[in-house]
Amino acid sequence: xxxxxxxxxxxxxxxxxxxxxxxxxxxxxxxxxxxxxxxxxxxxxxxxxxxxxxxxxxxxxxxxxxxxxxxxxxxxxxxxxxxxxxxxxxxxxxxxx
Amino acid sequence: xxxxxxxxxxxxxxxxxxxxxxxxxxxxxxxxxxxxxxxxxxxxxxxxxxxxxxxxxxxxxxxxxxxxxxxxxxxxxxxxxxxxxxxxxxxxxxxxxxxxxxxxxxxxxxxxxxxxxxxxxxxxxxxxxxxxxxxxxxxxxxxxxxxxxxxxxxxxxxxxxxxxxxxxxxxxxxxxxxxxxxxxxxxxxxxxxxxxxxxxxxxxxxxxxxxxxxxxxxxxxxxxxxxxxxxxxxxxxxxxxxxxxxxxxxxxxxxxxxxxxxxxxxxxxxxxxxxxxxxxxxxxxxxxxxxxxxxxxxxxxxxxxxxxxxxxxxxxxxxxxxxxxxxxxxxxxxxxxxxxxxxxxxxxxxxxxxxxxxxxxxxxxxxxxxxxxxxxxxxxxxxxxxxxxxxxxxxxxxxxxxxxxxxxxxxxxxx
Numbered sequence: 001x002x003x004x005x006x007x008x009x010x011x012x013x014x015x016x017x018x019x020x021x022x023x024x025x026x027x028x029x030x031x032x033x034x035x036x037x038x039x040x041x042x043x044x045x046x047x048x049x050x051x052x053x054x055x056x057x058x059x060x061x062x063x064x065x066x067x068x069x070x071x072x073x074x075x076x077x078x079x080x081x082x083x084x085x086x087x088x089x090x091x092x093x094x095x096x097x
Numbered sequence: 098x099x100x101x102x103x104x105x106x107x108x109x110x111x112x113x114x115x116x117x118x119x120x121x122x123x124x125x126x127x128x129x130x131x132x133x134x135x136x137x138x139x140x141x142x143x144x145x146x147x148x149x150x151x152x153x154x155x156x157x158x159x160x161x162x163x164x165x166x167x168x169x170x171x172x173x174x175x176x177x178x179x180x181x182x183x184x185x186x187x188x189x190x191x192x193x194x195x196x197x198x199x200x201x202x203x204x205x206x207x208x209x210x211x212x213x214x215x216x217x218x219x220x221x222x223x224x225x226x227x228x229x230x231x232x233x234x235x236x237x238x239x240x241x242x243x244x245x246x247x248x249x250x251x252x253x254x255x256x257x258x259x260x261x262x263x264x265x266x267x268x269x270x271x272x273x274x275x276x277x278x279x280x281x282x283x284x285x286x287x288x289x290x291x292x293x294x295x296x297x298x299x300x301x302x303x304x305x306x307x308x309x310x311x312x313x314x315x316x317x318x319x320x321x322x323x324x325x326x327x328x329x330x331x332x333x334x335x336x337x338x339x340x341x342x343x344x345x346x347x348x349x350x351x352x353x354x355x356x357x358x359x360x361x362x363x364x365x366x367x368x369x370x371x372x373x374x375x376x377x378x379x380x381x382x383x384x385x386x387x388x389x390x391x392x393x394x395x396x397x398x399x400x401x402x403x404x405x406x407x408x409x410x411x412x413x414x415x416x417x418x419x420x421x422x423x424x425x426x427x428x429x430x431x432x433x434x435x436x437x438x439x440x441x442x443x444x445x446x447x448x449x450x451x452x453x454x455x456x457x458x459x460x461x462x463x464x465x466x467x468x469x470x471x472x473x474x475x476x477x478x479x480x481x482x483x484x485x486x487x488x489x490x491x492x493x494x495x496x497x498x499x500x501x502x503x504x505x506x507x508x509x510x511x512x
Contacts, residue, residue, distance in 0.1 A: 001405050001406060001407065002397070014407075015395075015397070015405070015407065016407050020396050020397040020398075022351070022398075037497055038497070041496050041497045042347075044440075044496075045349035045440055045496045046347040046348070046349050046496075047347075047349065047350070047351060048347075049338035049348070049350055049351055049352055049398065050338075050339075050342075051336070051338075051339050051352075051400045054398050056397075056398065074352070074398050074399055074400045074401070075399075075400045075401050076401065077399070077401060
């Protein structure tokens with residue numbers, strides 16, 4: 001069972017208390033009117049679906065109601081990063097640096 | 098050896114020591130006319146129909162584990178074809194019709210039991226939805242009807258309708274041709290039939306990558322060596338994104354975990370497949386007497402082929418709510434499979450961005466019932482390079498053209 005400590009209310013929440021929001025950091029193409037069909041298809045439907053570490057978003061639904069971001073292994077469910085929604089994952093910071 | 102009453106008696110008299118193995122344990126060759134990736138029901142059916150319908154004599158089927166060890170051996174064995182949209186109904190009813198003749202076709206008893214597939218109706222909104230669905234089915238030429246509470250009680254004498262239940266039963270939607278099939282028999286039967294037509298079934302052979310040239314795949318690299326072929330197909334359900342990633346294209350697939358469990362064997366007490374959308378459980382009794390139960394998806398990405406306690410609790414409490422007499426039974430086994438969920442709950446069949454690579458995926462929580470059709474369609478695409486007329490609306494390109502087939506009846510319960 002997945003248990004994540006919410007980075008806002010700092011309580012351990014198990015999967016029944018959380019809501020899953022899928023892949024994190026999916027940005028709508030801008031400006032919308034000039035986006036190609038391929039860009040819209042990628043945005044709406046295509047997803048990274050790795051057998052390995054997945055960067056995703058969860059909501060502390062039964063607790064404080066905040067959305068936050070998590071790096072989790074999709075086979076072992078090991079959680080390596082839990083960050084606030086406005087923060088960036090370590091790999092993103094490395095990429096930016 | 099052909100299976101028959103005579104072969105049964107002959108082998109029985111010899112102490113059942115001389116049965117030949119059902120399929121050869123093939124070692125991979127360097128080159129084939131077609132390679133199918135995935136040794137579950139869909140992949141095995143693909144290999145079989147490639148050989149039978151299209152005359153392919155050099156086909157390899159690659160399975161990273163063992164035959165039937167994935168979702169084909171992990172589902173709750175239900176079959177039905179009560180789909181609403183005409184294009185879905187045509188495809189799923191084609192599958193059910195192939196299943197109805199399959200035992201004869203492949204000379205293997207798949208233990209098809211058309212005992213009736215029943216969705217309980219617990220409120221007036223569900224009753225309206227069931228009427229709506231029954232009308233669609235009538236238009237599609239697929240059987241399905243609404244039965245009243247009295248008939249439900251007659252069919253399910255143990256159902257909790259008498260003691261002020263939390264979920265009153267107003268009736269049920271019933272497809273009489275629906276029911277169950279022994280799922281291992283489908284895998285083993287197709288494997289044996291394909292083997293008899295010359296297909297090399299290669300187990301313990303994991304795909305590790307592809308060699309491409311000019312936008313086409315030339316060869317696949319596996320844990321048992323490199324294999325060349327002019328055409329490739331894959332049917333790997335929850336692992337579709339992993340193989341697609343190796344081939345260099347993306348899929349609108351989310352892999353999720355779907356769990357099921359069985360009780361200890363009991364005497365016959367449940368003659369039909371029962372689904373309750375309100376309590377969130379589907380349940381039937383196997384020919385061995387075990388009660389097979391399944392529930393909803395774990396609603397997050399997962400490739401972990403194992404279950405969780407919250408789901409056991411939900412499924413078991415729902416089953417006991419419906420059938421209080423089950424409270425005394427014990428669970429015997431519990432497991433999970435990884436299913437391929439797509440945004441419109443319809444399969445993705447046929448061409449990919451790679452010219453000689455075809456897919457069969459996206460069946461989500463309902464792939465078992467579609468095995469014969471899924472295999473037939475993938476074989477057709479691989480052999481002819483064109484989609485079969487029944488899958489025209491199910492291509493990967495529908496996500497680009499936005500012509501989704503948003504099949505509300507894909508799952509018997511709300512996942």
